Amino acid sequence: MGLKTKAEYIESLRRLKPTAYMFGQKLTDVVDNPRLRAGIEATGATYALAEDPQYRDLVVTESPLIHEPVNRFTLPPASIADLVARVKINRLLGTRVGTCHQRCTGLDCLAALSIVTFDIDQKHGTEYNQRFLEFLKYVQKNDLTANAGVTDVKGDRSLGPKDQPDPDVYLHVVERRKDGLVVRGAKAHQTGSLSAHEIIVLPTRALRKGEEDFALAFALPSDTPNLIHVVGRSSLDTRELDGCDCGNVSYSKYCPTVIFNDVLVPWERVFMYGEVEFAQEMVSRFSAFHRQSHGGCKSGKIDCMVGAALTMMDYNGTAKAGHLKEKVIDMVHKAETLYGCSLAASYEGHREPSGTYFIDPVLANASKIHEGRDMAEATRLMIDIAGGYVADLPSERDLDNPEVGELIRKYLKGAADVPPEKRIKMYRLIEKMALESADTVSDIHGGGSPAAHRITILRESNVEAKKKAAKKLAGIGD
Amino acid sequence: MGLKTKAEYIESLRRLKPTAYMFGQKLTDVVDNPRLRAGIEATGATYALAEDPQYRDLVVTESPLIHEPVNRFTLPPASIADLVARVKINRLLGTRVGTCHQRCTGLDCLAALSIVTFDIDQKHGTEYNQRFLEFLKYVQKNDLTANAGVTDVKGDRSLGPKDQPDPDVYLHVVERRKDGLVVRGAKAHQTGSLSAHEIIVLPTRALRKGEEDFALAFALPSDTPNLIHVVGRSSLDTRELDGCDCGNVSYSKYCPTVIFNDVLVPWERVFMYGEVEFAQEMVSRFSAFHRQSHGGCKSGKIDCMVGAALTMMDYNGTAKAGHLKEKVIDMVHKAETLYGCSLAASYEGHREPSGTYFIDPVLANASKIHEGRDMAEATRLMIDIAGGYVADLPSERDLDNPEVGELIRKYLKGAADVPPEKRIKMYRLIEKMALESADTVSDIHGGGSPAAHRITILRESNVEAKKKAAKKLAGIGD
């Protein structure tokens, strides 16, 4: 027990036996499947960082719960400093992996549960918080990675859970047993679900009376029977499977759909059941934390993109082009905007009754709204700076071909002092950062849809104070 | 001879024996390689359209050169109506293939050559225009597809051709022989080069005294000896090779790098050689025509994207969401802006001394500047509307798996009356339109870099008249 090394983390995954499918095949070896492994490596970076003397103090802290050193990725924030550390670690990791490290969603669930289970207990006299804290101790003591089972597949989006022709499109209880609850449903976009030890499930939306069976939060090991991970396609998935033209030489991302095909949840792992009026709070707490997380990791990804763009300018011989520098500035500005708003959301956080600290939701959503628009724009600028070979660069296998390999090297050479292999590798990384679907689509849809971020920022603002100020200046009494 | 059907076009490609490589392998069968075939099908759509009674009058017209009916894709515009027809046909085809049809670049070369060979002859007493017209007759009589060999690989971009450590990074003459010129170099991003009968080469930039060997225009069959097509990677390339999860069920795009490894160009196919002062005109004419072309086909692609977004709203049950409609409106607006500026550039065209009509370059570049920014934004909006499954949708092979296929169908069902297969197919098409690199990167880099478009719009505007108008209103005399 205690902090895991990256190697121990990977070993621990080998001991799990999840049910998983990919491209029509059942997977027997998750850890060594090269596509999934690239994702596991990204999560592994969160463990490696804790081993790194330079960053250990940033990443490892003492848990007020178990009074032992823990990786912050198992720590619901207990101070403003904890909130701020989340953003800084995420930016650091984003820069290190150049994609999503996939460990924040689980932490955001832990943080949300630590607040809301307490609030439910206060109102209903339930004992969810105690159960949750037991689970949290287990997570902290074993330095586990958890996954956020939040997004239901949703069926017809114009209908609420109980009005769906097939209610299973929202995960819900189909049987209440002595030993626990049997649940059915499916959660989409389960970032790194096979890199996680535990799957934490929360509701995905506000619920009404009559939807008690959907008002459900719990946690289960990722290899629980009847839990099925279906790894979907992403745009560059076969690159990793083929071990060729990967771009990012170490890291990637994958997001299965996870099907709960009548899965038993033991009572000690049930953290909410039936309290429909808290569903909205659960999802909004989770989302707010997750939007804050994005502000860190996505600014870190832009850092990589800026670095790639500037390096490519060196390699192309365009380092002095003023119009390209302006584009780099636009990229830097976008990174700092995400980061600044997310940091401010953290510094302006406050303590909840449970003792967990919560961020300022207006500023966290301000960051996310920028992400939803600006990551695509930063990507476009990176492609603009790098040049057309982001589209159609010859394969590294062509480089090995005796007939054309040397010709390709000859013609892909840029600046005189740069070997063509370097330029080719950087193009490939840029292609990966620009066109990998699992990563880029989360800029838009991660942490809820763009419309949700917008509604939140208005709802959480004090518009009445603003109206009052304007009326006073205009000389209008009430 | 005469107009080819789509079937005849494909047959005619079978008779070519080009040298081609892909992913380290030499290709022996271009036409039936599924990745290349999807591109050939897209070009084939330009032939099919001419067979379609509904559009024949739009696409087929009489050539003033051979006085026979020709497909407009072999016709340098000889009237305002011809200029306008280019844009309308391109929009129609963009909507039909949902990607690039890959036949416009050759036409844009023909149009540029028809103007500039005439102008060179006027100045130098050469006979390029006559040679070119013979070639054009051949193209028209055989309804050929040509490819635009414009973009050199460029080496160190801070250096001109003659200052490069390796001058071969700009295609140039290495030997002048009785039977022709021997040329060496490489052209990048050769959209559909293996779908073309002919490769037309133009210079890629302005040239100076001393760079005569780079001032070169010619045409060659695509299977000329020592001409090597290296098909690069695009983001979704293995989908077509595997015949699985293609998204666009018929069409795609590919862009080889074409290496001229000491290739002989017979004199009758040389359309410019040594007249450095015309290099700039050649490339700017080509680029202006090509930017006009994009205004048509890319607005057509947005039409598909709008159609996909609206269909997905139907399938998701979100057809009534006001904020999504606003996003559709933004997409429509972008399509119409590209189209409007490109159409206006055509209507405002004028006759050149050679008799070919040229577009208004300011308006054509206005369209292209929008494309360079707005296609990425339209794509982002489409993803926003469609939802997160653009990132990570299970494979169609999973649907066939007996253990999970039915579960996936169950959980991917959206609106009650829509079979999940339809929704899955539409998600796949959206993934293709959003994340296919060969197509999306051309939005930014096709027709020259965004900086080039901007410089052109300023250079071609009458800024002195604008200054004079302002001074007059301010009461400032000269």
Added chain:
Amino acid sequence: MGLKTKAEYIESLRRLKPTAYMFGQKLTDVVDNPRLRAGIEATGATYALAEDPQYRDLVVTESPLIHEPVNRFTLPPASIADLVARVKINRLLGTRVGTCHQRCTGLDCLAALSIVTFDIDQKHGTEYNQRFLEFLKYVQKNDLTANAGVTDVKGDRSLGPKDQPDPDVYLHVVERRKDGLVVRGAKAHQTGSLSAHEIIVLPTRALRKGEEDFALAFALPSDTPNLIHVVGRSSLDTRELDGCDCGNVSYSKYCPTVIFNDVLVPWERVFMYGEVEFAQEMVSRFSAFHRQSHGGCKSGKIDCMVGAALTMMDYNGTAKAGHLKEKVIDMVHKAETLYGCSLAASYEGHREPSGTYFIDPVLANASKIHEGRDMAEATRLMIDIAGGYVADLPSERDLDNPEVGELIRKYLKGAADVPPEKRIKMYRLIEKMALESADTVSDIHGGGSPAAHRITILRESNVEAKKKAAKKLAGIGD
């Protein structure tokens, strides 16, 4: 009768005796009031242009109605060439006056009436078209300027006309008499109403059964009894009144609210009354024409702004700053986008049953949507380029002060060869173009609200064809 010179136009206004108020005072001399005169001069420029040999052919054409030469500002378009000429003349005038010339709204009413009166007659057997043509002959023969009384004051915007607590907030008939209709109401933002001979009134919105008294179109002299023009404030209005620091030395704009305080409309001037189902058509025809008009004049205004920005770069010594050139390019691009879409809307027009030509509404609205966003951005760029003295430049009266005049000249000198007076004048013009409210707010609200432009572009697009195309590419049958 026949074409008026500018001098004759101004004389003709002197013969009118409108009821007008400004800043609490009744106006006795409209033509020589310096604030109104600057607006009259702008409209006068439409007459002067017809006198200018360089532009006479563009502006003057033969009316198919009276078979005499007329100024195009009295001509409902009878051909594609007429539609195109509208845009070109408006751009030319926009550049010449640097603000709104205020004569297009009346023309847009004439154009709408020429279509819709015909359509109503076809359905209802009424004789509105004949009445209208008589009026049009009178306008053409006398080269009159008309004003568009379209925008009602609207009261509570969540309510339709008949549900308003005070129905007078939509102009309507309060009495039907033998000699005509008595109408009551008020029209807002009546650009140049005192520079016009005639006020043409159209409905401002779609109407329902029961709102017959609001379904009303007519024309009246601008000095009809009980018609009251209340000239409102604009941001720089006292500059013209004081004859000091005007910026634009000749031209300006003003927009009264016109109150119809029980005004009699003789029957021969009633062009629609009661046909509620045509109200929507009337307003949408007018709006579409007016949005096309804006595409011309606003691109002309940007031309002035570009000229002012470039001149200021000369005067400031910043002509070589690359980042400022990029901003000029952005401004040029915006002008050409407005112009291109508006031109395309014209070229793609078609003949209506009445013989009048109508523009493509999708492209006209594409232009207007850009205007609504991009004029503000072009203005911001101009201010950025020019520098901070747009905010707070000393008055020209300070220049005349013996104690500080020379000091101000000394310190406002920029580039060595430019007298400070020139730089001061150019700053003042920029201030005028950037901060004159009557002009700049019309960028946003002229021709209907931005939301209206957006709704139109979606409604007029063929979305079903787009959905069909996407489905076909995705392999989805109907």
Added chain:
Amino acid sequence: MGLKTKAEYIESLRRLKPTAYMFGQKLTDVVDNPRLRAGIEATGATYALAEDPQYRDLVVTESPLIHEPVNRFTLPPASIADLVARVKINRLLGTRVGTCHQRCTGLDCLAALSIVTFDIDQKHGTEYNQRFLEFLKYVQKNDLTANAGVTDVKGDRSLGPKDQPDPDVYLHVVERRKDGLVVRGAKAHQTGSLSAHEIIVLPTRALRKGEEDFALAFALPSDTPNLIHVVGRSSLDTRELDGCDCGNVSYSKYCPTVIFNDVLVPWERVFMYGEVEFAQEMVSRFSAFHRQSHGGCKSGKIDCMVGAALTMMDYNGTAKAGHLKEKVIDMVHKAETLYGCSLAASYEGHREPSGTYFIDPVLANASKIHEGRDMAEATRLMIDIAGGYVADLPSERDLDNPEVGELIRKYLKGAADVPPEKRIKMYRLIEKMALESADTVSDIHGGGSPAAHRITILRESNVEAKKKAAKKLAGIGD
């Protein structure tokens, strides 16, 4: 001595006898000139806030220098909390005055001087810091307002100070005397210079060897002999002079040009002279602080704009229009972005050797870059929401006219329960916030030009670390 009430502040200004001109006239009574008074009232609000029990704790703190309570507007930040308080107070004041309160520039000078005088002394053994601290004590003990004399008029901007034909366009020493330095030059855009007790002068740009006479910092009373304030025009200036249609019933802004016509600076008020290598640091410290300040006050101004927009929606009957809500959300998002980045810049500040705390310049500039673009956009959105009467609303004097007053009330009524006077007042406030030049132009040019903000953000970013990260991910060794 000690904290001043607002009344005492205004009285203290009466005791000053500055030399001032406006519109060609010498001003004899600054405090009761209604145009200047509106600016003085805005600065007065910084005093009133300290009197307000609700905010006293936020605004008043103990000075570590004089160990007495001081208004934070006289306090160089001595902790992170001080940095953060600056932003929060500025937002609060921005909301309260709806324009610029004009007291931050002096504080930003004090903060910059407290750092840089110390640094110069460390290097050169001078005693600037001690002199400065004496001055600071005087400012704090008397609760004075200072003005920032930073922006020189600059002459030909392509030339440095010593290359100008007239070197006086950069303020400099023309005589060195026993009792002090005689300086000559002019500072532009001197926000609130007549509302200030002291004028603090700093260099406006980096300087080179040979420009020692320009490397100059000092402070002087605002009524020092030979110091001439020339109050320039702003767009709505005559409204305040006429006491009519002011919009903002209490507050406004004005920005004179201040001419130093051979002014004597006693040695004890000289804080820098000749140390050219510190000129850049002085201006960049000042600018960074000032950009942070803007992040607070401009977000506060947007708060007013949001309040005005929402109130107008209530008054117009459009409170439920979804598209208008979306525009309000965009406005809120812009405010929070400015605020978030500025707050983050404060929380991420650090202690300088002098003990003063300095903000993170990357994040402060990230905020300012948004301001430069987004204030104009927020303004556009406010106008869009409010409606066309922002352009041309009748004067309040018309309301008093017996003939048309009632008619105007009748026709300007919006929602049933809102008296028209309220709606009119709110329109007038919106006009003021949108179109007042002195305020709106500072969004773009305040704190240095937009280009300066951009250069800073790149220069202060660690681009090498970003390149290194990208290379590592691409598998490229050094």
